[in-house]
Amino acid sequence: MYETTYHRPSSVDEAAALSARDAEAKYLAGGHTLIPVMKQRLASPTAVIDIGRIPALIGVEVSGDMLTIKAATTYFDIMNSADVKKSIPAIAHLTSVLGDPQVRARGTIGGSIANNDPAADFPAAVLALGATVKTNKRSIAANDFFKGLFTTALNDGELITAISFPVPAKAGYSKMRHPASRFALTGVFVAQMKNGDVRVAATGASQNGVMRVPGIETALKANWSASALENVKISPNGLIADIHGSAEYRANLIKVMAQRALG
Amino acid sequence: MSAIKLTVNGKSVSADAExxxxxxxxxxxxxxxTGTHVGCDTxxxxxxTVxxxxxxxxxxxxxVGQANGSKITTIEGLSRGDELHPMQAAFRDNHGLQCGYCTPGMIMSAVDMVHRHGGKLDEATVRQExxxxxxxxTGYHNIVKSVLDAAGRMKVANAAE
Incomplete structure (x- = not known):
């Protein structure tokens, strides 16, 4: 790892001020993506700004039909949150199949969303539920947030503070885990919103990162059941093909994971 | 460089580190x-595991900055003098190790696991955790056996305290 300077600000404003002073600085929460890429020298921030202990960025709140998870809340705390389990149990389940216990103790939802790894789990939940990503500057709708591989709508120095999820009528998540990395070979989050809208998002499948799956959404809107997807065909165009699986394999996985996500 | 203050295995420690x-x-x-090992570094x-x-x-x-101010426990901090921690004793009694390289990490994970689950551990949970x-x-078989054995011993030890 190249040399860097560590900062531990005590507030969001202090963190943003540190970032504004140094264009090459990076925010650090759990560090379970940033530190590995720093070790590989693929990232060499002049400074890391540790937001992982800022109290305003940690915690879970439910208000009416909205579940808000603050950005630096760890996967472990999300998985065990009574509020998450009660309001959107599919998110608690997603967190329980993400990484391993030690990784869940450190990794954060904000870090996952900001990094937008094409095989990360949380982008699927954020997109499928039509969540709102809150930053220190503005609110960004999930539809506008994910911009392709490792790319988001965040501007330089902009810091995610929380993610607000509308509580759905029904939701589920299922993924085929890569057995070594535990990333999603393909994962699908299905959601039926309280207004009857159906939204489905797949991660690990597309070359452009997390994506909606309109064919499955239409079928589930007509009939919310696994059997409704029997004859749905997913196109392999634009899907990832690598040593782990072909584009056709992933196209099939999208359907099968959606069926399993329906429970 | 930063001055790092930690409590390691119950002792206050200060160190300067990049x-x-x-x-x-x-x-x-x-x-x-050096009981804490670096295996993959990824x-x-x-x-x-600590x-x-x-x-x-x-x-x-x-x-180190992220850990600054925290309490750290390493494999060296588990035993009480010559008396092995119940998890260490269970690994020895159940032949839960062969080369031993992964063992400190296994034991630190397993102790946390037992703490989180209390006495309610079964084989499937241990394997998943x-x-x-x-x-x-080892093929994990004797590691799982060791953890289950230790979960019982730790319950007894806690009850005795």
């Missing part, structure tokens, strides 16, 4: 606690 220093390197190279194998403020984490993926620790010798 900001890019990983916790595992501070523990091994500066504090001489947050997968779990040989570097407890930070009571929670098992991979110390190869934590900067050990996903963050890789062993290339």
């Amino acid at each position: 900001d890019r220093t990983l916790l595992v390197h501070l523990l091994r190279d500066q504090l001489g606690l 947050s997968q194998c779990g040989a570097c 407890h930070i403020d009571g929670r098992a984490v991979k110390s190869c993926t934590v900067l 050990l996903e963050g620790n890789i062993c290339r010798c």
Whole structure:
């Protein structure tokens, strides 16, 4: 790892001020993506700004039909949150199949969303539920947030503070885990919103990162059941093909994971 | 450089370290606690597992600054003098190790696991919870046996205290 300077600000404003002073600085929460890429020298921030202990960025709140998870809340705390389990149990389940216990103790939802790894789990939940990503500057709708591989709508120095999820009528998540990395070979989050809208998002499948799956959404809107997807065909165009699986394999996985996500 | 203050295995420790220093390197190279191992250095194998403020984490993926001010427990901090921790004793009695490289990490993960689940551990849970620790010798069978055995011993030990 190249040399860097560590900062531990005590507030969001202090963190943003540190970032504004140094264009090459990076925010650090759990560090379970940033530190590995720093070790590989693929990232060499002049400074890391540790937001992982800022109290305003940690915690879970439910208000009416909205579940808000603050950005630096760890996967472990999300998985065990009574509020998450009660309001959107599919998110608690997603967190329980993400990484391993030690990784869940450190990794954060904000870090996952900001990094937008094409095989990360949380982008699927954020997109499928039509969540709102809150930053220190503005609110960004999930539809506008994910911009392709490792790319988001965040501007330089902009810091995610929380993610607000509308509580759905029904939701589920299922993924085929890569057995070594535990990333999603393909994962699908299905959601039926309280207004009857159906939204489905797949991660690990597309070359452009997390994506909606309109064919499955239409079928589930007509009939919310696994059997409704029997004859749905997913196109392999634009899907990832690598040593782990072909584009056709992933196209099939999208359907099968959606069926399993329906429970 | 930063001045890092930690409580390691119950003792206050101060050390100067470059900001890019990983916790595992501070523990091994500066504090001489070489029981914590570096296996993969990519947050997968779990040989570097220690407890930070009571929670098992991979110390190869934590900067010393992030740990600053925290309580750290390493494998050296588990036994009471010559008396092995129940988890260590269970690994010995059940032949839960062969080459021993992964063992400190296995034991630190397993102790955290038992604490989190109380006495309610079954084989499936232990196997699932050990996903963050890789062993290339044992095939895991005796490790799982050791953890289940220790869960019972720790329950008894807690009840006695």
